[in-house]
Amino acid sequence: MQTHVTEVGSDFDPRAKLVAVMCLSSLAVVFQRPLPLALILILAVLSARYFRSDAVQAARRLRAFLWIFAAMAFVQSLFTAGGAPLLSVCGISLLSTLGLERAGSIVLRFLVIIVSASIMATSSPREIVQGLYQWRVPYELAFMVAVAVRFLPLLRDEAHDALTAIQLRGLKLESIPLRQRLQIYSYLLMPMIASVLGKARELAVAVEMRGFRAYDRRTSHRTLRMRARDWGVVSAAVLVSVGVLGVFMHM
Amino acid sequence: MSALLCVRDLSYSFPGKDSPLFSGVNLTVGAGEVVGIVGLSGSGKTTLCHCLSGIIPLIRTGDMQGVVRVMDRSTRDLTPARIATRLGIVFQNPDTQLFFPRVEDEVAFGPENLCLAPEEIDRRITAALKTVGMEGFRHRNPHRLSGGEKQMIALASVLSLDPRVLIFDEALSQLDAAGRKRILDLIGDLKRDGRAIVMVEHNPDNLVVAGQMMLLHEGTMSKFDGQWQRFAAL
Numbered sequence: 001m002q003t004h005v006t007e008v009g010s011d012f013d014p015r016a017k018l019v020a021v022m023c024l025s026s027l028a029v030v031f032q033r034p035l036p037l038a039l040i041l042i043l044a045v046l047s048a049r050y051f052r053s054d055a056v057q058a059a060r061r062l063r064a065f066l067w068i069f070a071a072m073a074f075v076q077s078l079f080t081a082g083g084a085p086l087l088s089v090c091g092i093s094l095l096s097t098l099g100l101e102r103a104g105s106i107v108l109r110f111l112v113i114i115v116s117a118s119i120m121a122t123s124s125p126r127e128i129v130q131g132l133y134q135w136r137v138p139y140e141l142a143f144m145v146a147v148a149v150r151f152l153p154l155l156r157d158e159a160h161d162a163l164t165a166i167q168l169r170g171l172k173l174e175s176i177p178l179r180q181r182l183q184i185y186s187y188l189l190m191p192m193i194a195s196v197l198g199k200a201r202e203l204a205v206a207v208e209m210r211g212f213r214a215y216d217r218r219t220s221h222r223t224l225r226m227r228a229r230d231w232g233v234v235s236a237a238v239l240v241s242v243g244v245l246g247v248f249m250h251m
Numbered sequence: 252m253s254a255l256l257c258v259r260d261l262s263y264s265f266p267g268k269d270s271p272l273f274s275g276v277n278l279t280v281g282a283g284e285v286v287g288i289v290g291l292s293g294s295g296k297t298t299l300c301h302c303l304s305g306i307i308p309l310i311r312t313g314d315m316q317g318v319v320r321v322m323d324r325s326t327r328d329l330t331p332a333r334i335a336t337r338l339g340i341v342f343q344n345p346d347t348q349l350f351f352p353r354v355e356d357e358v359a360f361g362p363e364n365l366c367l368a369p370e371e372i373d374r375r376i377t378a379a380l381k382t383v384g385m386e387g388f389r390h391r392n393p394h395r396l397s398g399g400e401k402q403m404i405a406l407a408s409v410l411s412l413d414p415r416v417l418i419f420d421e422a423l424s425q426l427d428a429a430g431r432k433r434i435l436d437l438i439g440d441l442k443r444d445g446r447a448i449v450m451v452e453h454n455p456d457n458l459v460v461a462g463q464m465m466l467l468h469e470g471t472m473s474k475f476d477g478q479w480q481r482f483a484a485l
Contacts, residue, residue, distance in 0.1 A: 126356040150350045202347035205301075208310050209340055210408060211364035214332030221359040221372040 012051065014123035014131040016230035020047055021116045023241040028112035034101055036248040037108035043240065044115040051119045058118035059111070069110055073103035125149045130224050139218060147203070151196065158195050162188045254320075255416050255447035256280040256303065256338070261317035263295070263302055272298055273470045276317070280416070280447040285438065287461030288451045289475060294467045296451045297343075300420040303449060305334040321416055335361065338416040339409030343424055345401035349393045354385070354404050357393055361412040379407040383437060399430020406437070417441060419450045423457045435460055 024047065027040045048055040076099065083098025120128065125146035132142035166184065167173060173181055226234075262274035272295040280286050290296045301307045305326035308315050319326045321337045329337075342348055351357045358379050362372040380386045383403040388396065393404045402422060409417070419438070423431045438460050442448060452458055455475075466475035 124352050124356075126351045126353060147350055154346075199344075199347050202342065202344065203350065205306055205310055206342060206348040207350070208331045209304065209306065209335055210361040211332040211335040211412065214330070214335070214364045215366050217366065218363050219366050219369060219372065220363055221355070221369055221376070223369070 012123075012233060013224050013226050013230040014120070014127045015135060015224070015226065016233040017051060017119050017123060018128075018131065019234045020051075020237040021119050023237040024116035025113055027241055027244055028109045028116075030245070031248060032102075032105055033248075034104045034108060036244065037105055037112065040244065041108055041112050041115065043244075044112045048115050048119055051122050053118045053122050055115040055118045058121065059114055069107055073106050076106055077103040127224065130220060130222065133220070134224055140213065143212075151200065154199060155192070155196055158192045159188070162192055254279045254281050255322055256449065257318075257320040258303065259318045259320075261299075261302060261315070261319060263298055263307065263316075264314040266313050271314075271470060273467060273472065274316075276467075276472045278303075278449075278465070278472070280449055282415070282445045282447055283442055284463070285442050285448040285450060285461045287455075287458035287464040287475075288449065288467055288472070289453070289455045289458065289464065290451075290467035292453060295470070296453070296467055297420055299467060300340065300418050300449075300451050304338055304340045304418055305329060305331065306340075309334070332364065335412050335414070336365065337414055338418065339412060339414035340418040340420060341402070341406050341409055341422040343421040345398060345405045345425070346394075348405040348408070349401060352392045352394065354380070354391050354393050354407075355389045357404060358408050358411045361408060365412070375411045375413070379411040382410055382440070383407045384433075397430070399426045399433055402426060402430065402434060403437075406434070415445075416447045417449070419448070419452075421452055422450075424453060431457060 024040060024044045028037060028044075031037050031040065045055060077095055078099065080096065080099035080102050081093075083096040083101070085093040085096050086100065087093070087095035123131075129139075129142040129146045132145065133139050163173070166188070171184075173184070176184075256278070257280075258276055258278040261276040261278075262271045264271045276299065278286065288296060288299065298307070301311060302315055303319055305319070305321070307313055308327065309329075309331050321329070321334060324333075324337075326334060349357055351360065355376055358376045359372050362375050367375070376389070377386070380389055383406055385400065385403050385407060388400065388404070393401055396404065402425075406422075419434075423434055426434065435457070438448060438450070442460065450458055450461055455464070458464060464475040465472050
């Protein structure tokens with residue numbers, strides 16, 4: 001029987017990483033104030049470095065969504081009453097110190113989640129599936145995680161191909177008004193989804209024809225084994241989380 | 252020659268359609284025999300493959316009449332998992348057959364589903380990769396390989412289940428000349444190994460290894476005399 005193959009940057013059991021990620025993400029959800037969230041972000045960055053995850057690259061990939069974070073932060077600051085007003089129009093406070101604080105918290109929370117999630121990218125989907133399966137998560141569910149990861153690039157490629165095809169017909173997307181551009185995106189959505197669903201069906205048939213769900217259980221070619229360093233990661237993640245909770249809950 | 256795949260009076264209609272896509276299809280494929288089926292786009296080649304491999308009626312629906320027997324058992328009496336140990340199918344698009352980021356895991360998927368022992372799984376991975384000449388790719392990411400190499404891995408994933416019957420559903424259509432030659436050479440080896448093989452193709456040129464050729468046209472299947480000019484004129 002083989003145990004998992006060590007690779008650069010992924011020589012920890014994915015279950016140990018999963019515990020660390022769950023601890024960091026849970027802390028980010030529990031706290032509302034910027035100070036503890038900033039500390040949790042520092043912990044997340046240090047963890048990402050320890051696991052040799054490229055968190056910067058992960059954040060860069062999400063660049064296109066940054067405006068959504070900014071918009072959410074702005075809306076949050078707009079609708080938060082309280083604190084000293086920083087910007088007012090006709091007596092209506094548009095920006096307050098409390099609003100700014102909440103917006104900052106949202107951005108920090110997103111960053112914690114992105115950075116900590118990038119840690120999981122250092123394990124292969126197969127290892128994650130195996131880890132979940134050994135945690136007694138039904139294989140069908142664990143396998144779906146791997147397939148979902150597999151389909152994200154397919155969805156991106158479909159979108160890219162559709163946009164390229166439209167631009168090859170002479171349409172300059174960047175030079176048309178936003179409203180029309182959104183309309184064009186909506187036209188692309190249905191064929192894109194239909195194509196991806198078609199591929200998903202083909203994949204499902206291929207999987208079934210290779211004996212998927214043949215029995216209630218299955219064997220594994222490679223079995224993961226938690227080693228001392230993995231237990232060390234789990235213990236450290238739990239202890240640090242409890243410590244952070246204890247310190248900031250009493251402040 | 253013992254028949255590993257036997258089809259009798261097969262017909263199929265899509266759900267909600269009255270007229271059948273094809274009917275009266277008869278086919279017998281013995282050990283060490285390659286049967287080629289040609290047909291134009293839309294003639295029902297892929298649907299026929301689905302019927303031969305048990306995908307219809309076990310996974311997809313529709314009105315299937317007649318009998319398909321794989322190694323003396325009707326596909327209606329088998330589960331997809333039981334069929335998988337008897338019959339393997341390689342599809343047109345390798346990208347929708349591969350889902351793990353390592354060749355070894357991909358090939359291991361089938362034997363793992365069948366609850367084989369890890370040592371046996373390892374033996375099967377080695378044997379399947381050796382058969383397709385891809386031993387050196389065991390730890391590579393299949394998604395970063397060429398189309399021909401991906402199709403070889405898809406075939407190795409099927410061969411790891413050791414089926415005696417193999418169906419190739421336009422498996423050469425997305426490959427370049429070198430990729431096609433590799434697969435065709437391999438099909439020749441599998442034929443000599445005593446497997447029963449059905450090759451379904453749009454392009455008759457890809458059927459050079461077939462000993463018998465059939466034409467699926469306008470809902471019926473008949474012997475194809477190999478006159479490509481006649482096929483091209485259809």
